[in-house]
Amino acid sequence: MRLTSFTDYGLRALMRMASVPERAFSTAEIADEFGISRNHLNKVVQRLARHGFVATRRGAGGGAILALPASEIGLGDLVRLLEQDQALVECFSPDGACCVTPVCRLKGKLYAAEAAFLAELDRSTLADVALPAPAPAVA
Template sequence: MRLTSFTDFGLRALMRMASAPERAFSTAEIAEEFGISRNHLTKVIQRLARHGFVATRRGAGGGAMLARPASEIGLGDLVRLLEQDQALVECFAPDGACSVTPVCRLKAKLCAAEAAFLAELDRSTLADVALPAPVPALA
């Protein structure tokens, strides 16, 4: 199974936030650390904020931080949210059309594999994968 860059960026940002849950991280800071698109990351953070995983503040000292303890954020829940618009295969999409659907035996296998993948992630929380605390820059 392959996750989208949207999910990848979200997980990396959350892993960084979990390393220092008391502070706010700017999207520019996280984007620079991981070498990813700031604009794309902003969209990811917005979705995470809309669904209560992160809290955001504007202005000086602003940024994004975890809205609840990392130990209460399941990895499976995160992946479900971040991948919600991405069907594993075309026939899983709400409007997915497939000419072999009436006789397909693969769909059930893929559905079971996706469920097993998410079940494995459900056994872990963001706290389990938090990055080490960032090292402060020397002045």
């Protein structure tokens, strides 16, 4: 299975937030740490906020912070949300067209594989994969 960069960025950001759950992280800070697009990460954080996984605040001391304890955030739930509208294969999408659909025996196997993948993620939480807390800055 291959996850989109949207999901990859979201998981990395959440893993960082879980490392110091009481602290707000700016998207610029997380983007710089992981060498990823700040604009893309902003979109990811917005989706996570809309669905109650993170809370955001503007201004000095603002940023994104976990809205729930990391132990209550399932990895499967995160991947389902972040991969929303991203079909594993074309024939899984509502408008997917495939000339072998009427006789295809692969689709059922792929559905089962996707379900097994998500079931494995459902066994873990964000707390299980939190990154180590960043080292304090030395002046």
